[in-house]
Amino acid sequence: MAAMHVSHGLYEAFLAVARAGSFTAAAHTLGYTQSAVSRQVQSLEDEMGAELFERLPRGVRLTEAGRVLLPHAEAVRDRLAAARAELASLRTLDGGLLRLGAFSSATASLVPRAQAAFRARHPGVVVTRVEGPSVKHLGLVAAGEEDLAVVGPAPAAPPPPGVTLHHLLDEPMLVALAQGHPHAGRRAVRLAELADEEWIVGHERLEDTLFRPAVAAGFRPRTGLLAHDWIAKLGAVAAGLGVTLVPALAAASVRRDVALVTIHPDDVPYRRICAAAPSAPTVAATAFLGLLRETADELIPPTRS
Amino acid sequence: MAAMHVSHGLYEAFLAVARAGSFTAAAHTLGYTQSAVSRQVQSLEDEMGAELFERLPRGVRLTEAGRVLLPHAEAVRDRLAAARAELASLRTLDGGLLRLGAFSSATASLVPRAQAAFRARHPGVVVTRVEGPSVKHLGLVAAGEEDLAVVGPAPAAPPPPGVTLHHLLDEPMLVALAQGHPHAGRRAVRLAELADEEWIVGHERLEDTLFRPAVAAGFRPRTGLLAHDWIAKLGAVAAGLGVTLVPALAAASVRRDVALVTIHPDDVPYRRICAAAPSAPTVAATAFLGLLRETADELIPPTRS
DNA sequence: CCAGATTCATGCGACAAGCGAATGTCTAGC
DNA sequence: GCTAGACATTCGCTTGTCGCATGAATCTGG
Known part of the structure; x- marks a missing residue:
């Protein structure tokens, strides 16, 4: 059981040094002192069990081990950046996945209209739709396997724990x-x-x-x-x-x-039609719920209380 | 400038929790306490700006953000494992690259024989060979762009700094x-x-x-x-x-x-033939130097002092 | 040949992060 | 209603990490 307490700073320092060719210059770009970079590189070298840089009187140079590690470190950095970007795009609805459920006759016009509006506003979000009986969808939302479901003909029983029903239209x-x-x-x-x-x-x-x-x-x-x-x-x-x-x-x-x-x-x-959302709905689910409400009000103006 | 002090332990904890479905179970497999895992996950969530797990009374469940992060975290873990493995194979001469240099007439029999022996013992190491005048190779070895070079007809000048000459044969x-x-x-x-x-x-x-x-x-x-x-x-x-x-x-x-x-x-x-190696030679370079010596002694037994 | 400058390594003190143990809070099930 | 299980939180304490200062080695200019 090795590899404990390996912070990413080590890899960032390694990359900066490899890029700058010098501990001091890398420290300057990183906002650290030279001693910090020196020890970070040493930690990484201890961790990897190999010298990564050849210490020269005028800076440093990558060793064979350093050359081997470099593309991996870059890949890791890029992958983490991609993860951050994808999570950010999830927040801003520029990406992500929305798993939708609906009972059969809701897919005649209500869900497709809302889906079209959602696609127009958030083209980056992939929307999957599954049809099936309302009870099944309630279970899937409760189980976290669906993000939002349009349910109708069975609001008799109370919703499962962790699922809240939002009235859409009658x-x-x-x-x-x-x-x-x-x-x-x-x-x-x-x-x-x-x-x-x-x-x-x-x-x-x-x-x-x-x-x-x-x-x-x-x-x-x-x-x-x-x-x-x-x-x-x-x-x-x-x-x-x-x-x-x-x-x-x-x-x-x-x-x-x-x-x-x-x-x-x-x-x-x-026929009372509701949307079933988990207690902590996704950003995409919340946005879609709003569009479902708008679409419902367009189709059948809420004259009844 | 965000993302400071992000240790890998956070991702390991995240992966363990995602796998186990529970903080407590993950803590057990990681050898940590439950509180440590809880805070590590919270740190990662703060870092990412999104909830990664949905806390349930009976364990946890991945959220959308968690599902998005999961493949990235796995990729990072695998990539780091691959880097470690590659560095290890570098030490054991099961992989890596050996950049060789030699002057033209050394490639008639000395270098090819040693190269064949090296390939037989360490088939995982890729060997590249460049021919050229000895002075050029001395410069390349000094510059760290070659790992080992066979030089001959110009030992008159002292070797450049950082390069040591090893006598092979006369x-x-x-x-x-x-x-x-x-x-x-x-x-x-x-x-x-x-x-x-x-x-x-x-x-x-x-x-x-x-x-x-x-x-x-x-x-x-x-x-x-x-x-x-x-x-x-x-x-x-x-x-x-x-x-x-x-x-x-x-x-x-x-x-x-x-x-x-x-x-x-x-x-x-x-004609005095030497091998030029950097002061801190690669494992592969050292091994190849030994094979060069053996090959030289086979070709021309060292009767002369 | 020698002094100044540059670069990396290291010792030291201080701060903060991370861990373990214990406690609190919430929910499910009997 | 009460117990059990799971996550969150609090409290000390160890440990790691940073900055500052210094030392060692080397290149450079006079």
């Missing part, structure tokens, strides 16, 4: 009908008008968004059909098998042969 | 005659028998090797022809234009239509 739901449906042309419907419809849901238990307002409207929706992704859901709607709820932000990506109808403000279901 | 000279010459078949000649010959010399002033024994033999050689290289010299001899002296070690590389005749021991000219 997304109104639209109802999707087949084009030939009687209500297809209307501007807005009451939820009660759809009490006899067959509702196509994703996960039976998670469709809290539907059930709560429906019960408030006085009926319990029939949920015979289960479809796990949007393709299947809207395909079933288009085929006239039933109706379903579509989040407003995903409206643009709905197929043409499906009609979207607004729900009356008094009983429109809302 | 090389007897042969006389080269055209094949049809009356003395061509003899085993040995007296120098006086060649008093009427035309002598072909290289540099008029430097042919001390010829003049001193000739004057001792009672004549002053006629030196009408000047030839600067061996090709021209021996070509002139073969053409019957005159005779010349050839060092014994170069005998094997003489063209066939030139006869070489030994000179009588009482008045044979000798």
Whole structure:
């Protein structure tokens, strides 16, 4: 177990001396005295077990060992400088990595818009995005494997320790009908008008968004059909098998042969969308969170409290 | 002017903590106490201006900055280890560079043999060889730009400061005659028998090797022809234009239509061949010097004092 | 041939950095 | 609510490092 207490000053002194060709001159450029440089070089020589400089009456000259050590010392100095620069660029958002998570339908417009704005302002930051269910993202943020996540449909349980939820927006739901449906042309419907419809849901238990307002409207929706992704859901709607709820932000990506109808403000279901950030968020994560808020306010102005 | 007194211990502690995932465990593997590791990491964090670890109730976890720093710290550690290894291999002659110099005719057999032996024993050492006049090599060795040089024909001046000469051998000279010459078949000649010959010399002033024994033999050689290289010299001899002296070690590389005749021991000219080494020679230079001595003794046993 | 100047090495005193031991603080788990 | 585990902090003390001054060796100019 050798190599203890080896300070970088030793290598800096070595490099300065190698560059200047003299202890005294190197000491002057380093702001030290000549004796300090002399002893630093001696320490490094003891440490390395070899003479690094040949002492001449008029300065010093690198020995073979010194010539061998020189490129290594330069590489170490440069590498440390690179590390410092990279850390600094991390602070100023000129570099670094932002690991993002989002549930599937958040990637329709909210996350991509914020991501585009972020890319425009901080082109040096690499952004990775992973889709998946919200619960999974909450765990990843808690585990420190994601820096920020957009979660929605499961704020029921309290967030894991070390994760704080930031409310982004409450997304109104639209109802999707087949084009030939009687209500297809209307501007807005009451939820009660759809009490006899067959509702196509994703996960039976998670469709809290539907059930709560429906019960408030006085009926319990029939949920015979289960479809796990949007393709299947809207395909079933288009085929006239039933109706379903579509989040407003995903409206643009709905197929043409499906009609979207607004729900009356008094009983429109809302989906609460949050961002999950660790207790000590990254600079990039904080910046992205701000952009997420701006994007959310642009898409759906925060009229509700 | 930041970054003062940054010891490597900080990076070693950082790496150990990143590896162990805990200050306490890292302290145990490092042989330090937990408080020491805690402060070392804090020092590095202050130095870098960023938190490197996220403190959790059950250990620590790398932050973004820590993840960025980690590969740099590993690279620095590995580079320093490589430097140490290379310096060690320098000591044990398993690596390094030996910059050799030699005057032209020493490269006929003496230097190549020693070089072959050196290569066999220390294959890791790279050997570079430069040919040139002896005076030039003395200057290069003095200037530290060559590690060892084989010099011969100019030991008249004292060696430059910082250079010591090591006697290798005294090389007897042969006389080269055209094949049809009356003395061509003899085993040995007296120098006086060649008093009427035309002598072909290289540099008029430097042919001390010829003049001193000739004057001792009672004549002053006629030196009408000047030839600067061996090709021209021996070509002139073969053409019957005159005779010349050839060092014994170069005998094997003489063209066939030139006869070489030994000179009588009482008045044979000798050429003193030395090795020029710096005052503080490299390990490789010292080893090579030993092999030069061995090779010299094999080629011409040191019968003379 | 000798004195001045330059350069590196070294002894000395003072200051600060770093370590160990002990204590404080916070969180998880029973 | 209490104990155990992990990091942070405080307190002396050792140790390393710096600056100042001096010494030894060498080149240079008269």
